[in-house]
Amino acid sequence: MSLSSVLNVARLPLSRFSVSRNTLSLVSAVRHYQNDRSRGSSRGRGGYKSFDRYSNGGRNRRLFKEEDSDDLKIDDKHFSKLIHYPKEENAEEITLDQLQEEGLLDKTLHKSISRMNFTGLTSVQQKTIKPIVQSEEQDVIARAKTGTGKTFAFLIPIFQHLINTRRDSQYMVKCVIVAPTRDLALQIETEVHKIHEHNYALKKFGCVSLVGGTNFGSAMRKMSSVRPNIVIATPGRLMAVLDQYADRYFKFVDFKILDEADRLLEIGFKEDLESISDTLNEINDKSPDHIRTLLFSATLDDKVQKLASKIMNKDECVFLDTVDKNEPEAHEKIEQSMVISERMAHSIYAAVDHIKQKMVSEPNYKAILFTPTVKFTRFLSAILRRELRSKLPVLEFHGQIDQRRRTNLVNQFKRDKSGLLVCTDVGARGMDFPNVTEVLQIGVPSELANYIHRIGRTARGGQEGSSKIFLCEEEMPFVDTLLRRKKVEIKIKEEYVPTEETVAAFSEEVRDDELLTEAITSLISFYRSALKEYGFHERRLLPEVASTFGLLLNDEQRKIPIHSRNVLERLGFSRSPLASEMFELQGDAIAQPRNSYNDQRRNQFNRRGSSSYQRGGKSFSSDFNDRGRQNNNNYGKKFYERKQGRNPQFADATE
Known part of the structure; x- marks a missing residue:
């Protein structure tokens, strides 16, 4: 039985339900195996090896992107306990005052949030905050659109938990927030400081960010001086910190939060996230299953579901889908x-x-x-x-x-x-x-x-x-x-x-031809990588991109100068008949003269159909035609790229 099937949820006419995680009982048994496998991963490059295949992390993952499958199912037979909550109940308007009156929000936290000029909780906050703070014995997966206030949807419950447990392990990390990028991690830290600033009584719950691109020693000195209860980190830096300081700071973690989990997986952090979860569980002072997980994601595809099934600890998991399956994903405003x-x-x-x-x-x-x-x-x-x-x-x-x-x-x-x-x-x-x-x-x-x-x-x-x-x-x-x-x-x-x-x-205003050349060649590489993703026509689109060079110079006849065959290879055009149409080839970039695209393909098939290619009384061209490949203009392309052992489509970073 597939673990990911447990999380198939969106087709149900519910916005919230709770399940017993009996189907995930084998997770702990495979954790050591997963951890062993992660030691051989290529974390620095965002990839990982699994048996006889290599999964490209980072930007190259885009080339192998599967069709979006955000529609989810749930099958009752997978659950020993399934509690339905009608949509109307979960859609009721919830206010900060109401949360305080029900004893779910401390007055110090209420005062801080109120001073930030909140006109009211957003729809996502209304649907997530109350279920999260009502019970700490449930893991949570929340699906929310971008720009809907989901950062405060987990920061408010975090601070409420810190207030409730303020006498326990006062100077240890209790909450770990993992973000996909440095910029997002620093932005979450800024939001935490806003909560501090609007009520100084909350400043005792310190916060430190651990992100790449910053001095490691300085970060550790700050950890020692601040003794934070909240750590916000990117996966790579968090892994490095855990390797050296796990026992010193992270033995009393109660919460771990994954923000933008789908983005974390797209970048290639799957095994790092699993390893982080395993490490935090193994060193936890209370029990390996003590840490509660909150996972926020804009999408809930199969990869996110599989990750969730491996890092969740609690017996029950609450699913909060704040997006109506019938409405578009883009913000309606x-x-x-x-x-x-x-x-x-x-x-x-x-x-x-x-x-x-x-x-x-x-x-x-x-x-x-x-x-x-x-x-x-x-x-x-x-x-x-x-x-x-x-x-x-x-x-x-x-x-x-x-x-x-x-x-x-x-x-x-x-x-x-x-x-x-x-x-x-x-x-x-x-x-x-x-x-x-x-x-x-x-x-x-x-x-x-x-x-x-x-x-x-x-x-x-x-x-x-x-x-x-x-x-x-x-x-x-x-x-x-x-x-x-x-x-x-x-x-x-x-x-x-x-x-x-x-x-x-x-x-x-175009005063630097070299800067323009680099810009347009980077666009060519980018669009070449996007042909399959968006169904672009290679023969029409790529020459159009290349023609931008001359048009921006107000001279349509000018082409991008290519002085080296190595540059052509980097762009993926060393064997392409489009090269002479798109570029001004110079130096060793000038190869032997090529016929037009159609003539080349026709000559190729004519050679294959010659008598020297007879096989078993049947010509090769006949056999080729029988297999339905003669009209496939992309024949041989994938084989060529595999033979080269590289992917020439990404010659320039897109981020």
């Missing part, structure tokens, strides 16, 4: 629109023109502009600074900026009343910036779910917002995929055609 252009270069002009218009019409215009790759983010940020001429602050944000600088950028954008944050998908999840009224996107996201996470940076905390995505005609299959797999329909559509003045003005 976000007005979504798209701007369609004939050429990809025109999409860039359209975005710049839109920002200029908004800057004039809205003095406090504050927006986030998402782009596909780091190098394109650098290029576009430089262009926008010159185009806007300091009238609107432009901040560049991506994963290749060092942690201290990224923290300063986040704080600056939070403080600014107006501004534009140009970023990759590293800013798509977990980042909470006040008063962002619009999210812009040039091109498609690195994965389908990130469209939803991107637009979730606006309309935070019940406010309204808008999003606008700029696409060329060859990118339109993305819109169909978004509707089919995520039930997100972009109804407002506009068309854009640039003026000659716009084209000329933009080209004058």
